[in-house]
Amino acid sequence: MSQESLPLIAHLVELRRRLLLALAVVGGLFLALFAFANDIYHFLAAPLLAALPQGGTMIATGVATPFFIPMKLTLFVAFFLAIPWVLYQIWAFVAPGLYKHERRLILPLVISSALLFYLGLAFAYYAVFPVIFGFFSATAPEGVTVATDIANYLDFVLALFFAFGLVFEIPVAMILLCRSGVIAPDQLARQRPYVIVGAFVVGMLLTPPDVLSQTLLAIPICLLFELGLWLGRLTPPPRDPEDAEHD
Structure with a gap:
């Protein structure tokens, strides 16, 4: 059944x-x-x-x-x-x-x-x-003793962990999009300028409010996009489900 x-x-x-x-x-x-x-x-x-x-x-x-x-x-x-x-x-x-x-x-x-x-x-x-x-x-600043609270530190690093863990899933998401026929690799390639801008926007939203951590997240997004684009080009296009039943 x-x-x-x-x-x-x-x-x-x-x-x-x-x-x-x-x-x-x-x-x-x-x-x-x-x-x-x-x-x-x-x-x-x-x-x-x-x-x-x-x-x-x-x-x-x-x-x-x-x-x-x-x-x-x-x-x-x-x-x-x-x-x-x-x-x-x-x-x-x-x-x-x-x-x-x-x-x-x-x-x-x-x-x-x-x-x-x-x-x-x-x-x-x-x-x-x-x-x-x-x-x-x-x-x-001079005269300031750095003493981070352990609870605040944990929240900070967990936010970064989840942000980077999800960002590194970009190649898998792109393969699924290409394999399902939602978008073609050539169409994705034409969106590269928007992806670069979006990477810094995502970095701003997912990381703490400082330029350094935002940049360190945005750069891997751009590189992972290129990796996903390359893998998407190697992914065969979707087939007719009726034909797939005969595999």
């Missing part, structure tokens, strides 16, 4: 099952990492601590903040680590309704999406954070 012929309740039950499987792995990873919450936060804070001037430190302004903030970070880390499994559950839910040639395409895209997301996180941590925090520390 095809997925289209299943009643709505069956779809909802299957969706619920897939969500529970995804949440179970996220919860299991969180419990496994619980004992290392403080170590994880120290690793995350390393780029800022390395950029602070001598005597600079981080502070906690809330009574329970030293406990809850590392726990919050650990939950996000568990989710990040479970992303391949979460994406697989999404793929497994939609796969029965896809044609055979579409199923062959989706799984590589799921894998590449997870890898690109991790690459975005790594780029933010190893390339962007040292530059941003070094710049902020160097521009602090």
